[in-house]
Amino acid sequence: MKDHNWKARNKTDLIIEVWEKLDCESVGAAELKAIETVVTECYGENAADTPMIVARLLADEGAVLRHPEILELDVRQRLNSPYDAMFRNLLRLTDLDEVERSLRHLENLRKKFVSGPDGEGLRLVKEAAISAKERARHRAEEAGQDTKDGSEFAEAAEWITIWLQSPEVFESWVLARRNSASFREQFGGGSGNAAFQEEE
Numbered sequence: 001m002k003d004h005n006w007k008a009r010n011k012t013d014l015i016i017e018v019w020e021k022l023d024c025e026s027v028g029a030a031e032l033k034a035i036e037t038v039v040t041e042c043y044g045e046n047a048a049d050t051p052m053i054v055a056r057l058l059a060d061e062g063a064v065l066r067h068p069e070i071l072e073l074d075v076r077q078r079l080n081s082p083y084d085a086m087f088r089n090l091l092r093l094t095d096l097d098e099v100e101r102s103l104r105h106l107e108n109l110r111k112k113f114v115s116g117p118d119g120e121g122l123r124l125v126k127e128a129a130i131s132a133k134e135r136a137r138h139r140a141e142e143a144g145q146d147t148k149d150g151s152e153f154a155e156a157a158e159w160i161t162i163w164l165q166s167p168e169v170f171e172s173w174v175l176a177r178r179n180s181a182s183f184r185e186q187f188g189g190g191s192g193n194a195a196f197q198e199e200e
Helices: 012-022 029-043 051-060 067-079 095-114 118-145 148-165 165-180 183-186
Strands: none
Touching: 012 051, 012 183, 029 051, 029 067, 029 095, 051 067, 067 118, 095 118, 095 148, 095 165, 118 148, 148 165, 148 183, 165 183
């Protein structure tokens, strides 16, 4: 695909165009690597988004995702990053208390990168949160949202979404959420149970 004359005018359109050219029913590691190669050729080494970001974009366009492959590729790429130590095991979905702690750590990193300034660090913070949100949503779907585990994963995804939208107000929002009657009725004290475990 190196000599292909791409018509896309921006990176997002290019990702979709390459996916359409691949003409595949589902998207996994091989397809994401092919897309990354073209994006890198057209926009430079630092332009490629993480596999989770590209996969979400393609899912919005109707692609069927091969989740295990995508998660494995995403983890492998992160392990090769100089930021690896900062982000390793940062966002854990063990229970809601752990999700809240993880988001506090992520917020500390975000503030550090803002004051740096470190654009790559900020991008990785956002992508780590989006990846965790997708994992939580996927686990909620697997468990079924009418189950306790499913509802806790769905709640975790909502918390991460709120943090992504407004990290500055997350602390006050999550306090209000935990004190709400609907939260106490659904989750009791707030932390999850032993079955609410993230896949490693």
